[in-house]
Amino acid sequence: MFLAMPLRDKTILRWACPLLFALLWGSFVAAALLPDAEQRRLVLSWGVLTGGLGEVPGVWSAAQDGRLARPLSALFLHADWAHLLGNLLFLLIFGLPAERAMGPWRLLALFLAGGAVANLAAMLAIGAPDRLIIGASGAVSALIGAYLALFPTARLGIVVPLGLFLQFVRVPAALLIGIWALLQLLYTFIGPAFGAVAWSAHLAGFAFGGAFALIARRGIARRLRRRRGF
Secondary structure, three states, X not given: OOEEEEOOOOOOOOOHHHHXXXXXXXXXXXXXXXXXXXXHHHHHHHOEEOOOOOOHHHHHHHHHHOHHHHHHHHHHOOOOHHHHHHHHHHHHHHHHHHHHHHOHHHHHHHHHHHHHHHHHHHHHHOOOOOOEEOOOXXXXXXXXXXXXXXXXXXXXXXXXXXXXXXXXXXEEHHHHHHHXXXXXXXXXXXXXXXXXXXXXXXXXXXXXXXXXXXXXXXXHHHHHHHHHOO
């Protein structure tokens, strides 16, 4: 077990990450207050179900009944507190530095677009029909991919328990994120909770986030130069 955080990051708190944090937290609390039957109806109505967009008629039908909104709405539904808190933690670790560099609007667009793409990819990758996909893990994975593209030489601090003591060490972010990405690829086929976790959504979100940051890097560079007065 370890906790990672960016080192020497003088991030000014902006509005996109706090807004997303509040929306994710508030959505979960509001859903948790509903009776069990209503909670189940909520996730079935707004979560992503596999096997629903396989044909053109299916796409047209989905556009008519609102199912095309599910890849976005599913981002704000979580299975339990552990699922939610893990996503919130990584949102803060990787989202705040990314927002500082790319700005709140790009960060918000990355989170929503990356999460939707990740959910759609999982919908196509999971062969079994009527599997439910919920959670912001794909969107958070997009933030991790963008963080790596924006800060390839950054270092993260990790707290490692060694017996009765905690040891704080500095590790290249690329190494930790690379190990994480490799595990997602491995878990896609043989990992724990196989069939219960949409590992393919993590991979798709990660790839989307890296590509997004690389494509937007000129605009991000111009924004940083303006902030520094150059």
